[in-house]
Amino acid sequence: IKEEPNYKSIGEIMDKLFLHKSAQVVNEWKLNENEYVILKEEFTNRSAIAYFKKDVLYKVPDIINIHGIIPKNAGQRFAAHALMEAVESIPLVILKGPAGCGKTLLSIAAAMEQINYGNQSFSASGKYDKLVIMRSNTLCDNDQGYLKGTLEEKMMPLLAPYFDNLSYLYTMDGGTAKEGDMIIEDMIDRGIIEIGCFAYIRGRSFANSFVIVDEAQNLTRNQIKTLVTRIGIGTKLVILGDPDQIDTAKLDKKNNGLTYLSEKFKGSKLCAQITFTAHECVRSALANEAIELLK
DSSP states (O other): OOOOOOOSSHHHHHHHHHHHSEEEOOOTTOOOTTOEEEEEOTTSOOEEEEEEETTEEEEOOSOOOBTTBOOOSHHHHHHHHHHHSOTTTOOEEEEEOOTTSSHHHHHHHHHHHHBOOTTSSSOOOOSBSEEEEEEOOOOSSOOOOOOOSOHHHHHTTTTHHHHHHHHHHHHHTTOOHHHHHHHHHHHHHTTSEEEOOGGGOTTOOBOSEEEEEEOGGGSOHHHHHHHHTTBOTTOEEEEEEOTTOOOOTTOOTTTSHHHHHHHHTTTOTTEEEEEOOGGGOOSOHHHHHHHHHOO
8 A cells, every 4th residue: 555645534544444454544543563443433333443553554354263263342353363463473462351351262262273283173274383381370279289290280270271272172173072182182292282381481492382371460570571581483472361360469460470561562563462341251241240340
């Protein structure tokens, strides 16, 4: 698209988006790089969803299907688009918001859609060699004490939500939950799915991987810095968390690793950030009510 003079209305920008999928704009709204916006034309029902990059608004596709998962609201469409964008364009994605917004499910679906797993049931484009899943070992209840087994077995209770979602994705392909568990176990045995632990992260480097870190609000600034500086070439880093649900005594809404990373990378051309609201929670009516009343 050639440079155009200043637009007189949102409608003109939307015309460009619908016709050319992009529109050169003068950044009078002071948008950040990779910021997602909803455009609404005054006095009409027209609207469009786009993201801003280098003085250009790009239209987000109307329908995004990630491994059978179709976003249910604007926030999920933003997240789905950022998760599927090329690692060269957006290597860091930060998703913040309350439980039930689909952060984990969308992230897992995007990972399985892009990980190379041969001709197995998880159809993949092969952009990444493996999925690395991590989360803080902070519990919202009393410490369970010593756990037997390997590192993977010790971490399994903490990472149960990941495996629940992986099994769910497999059943959407027509398989059974048991078959899905077998596929997941095989992927772990072959190193395609790796369970990471912050205790042993120093000295590591993650290359050509899709890395998902959940409950990042329970990480310290130093932990989040250590993590991000271990990300190698060709790796997509996805950070998930809710700053309102902190289970670490020494951390609060302002000084935790998630908030720290979000503030420092605001405006970075390498990062996309999406903050979900309670209204975008797709859980039960009771869960939605609890989010509002139990603040």
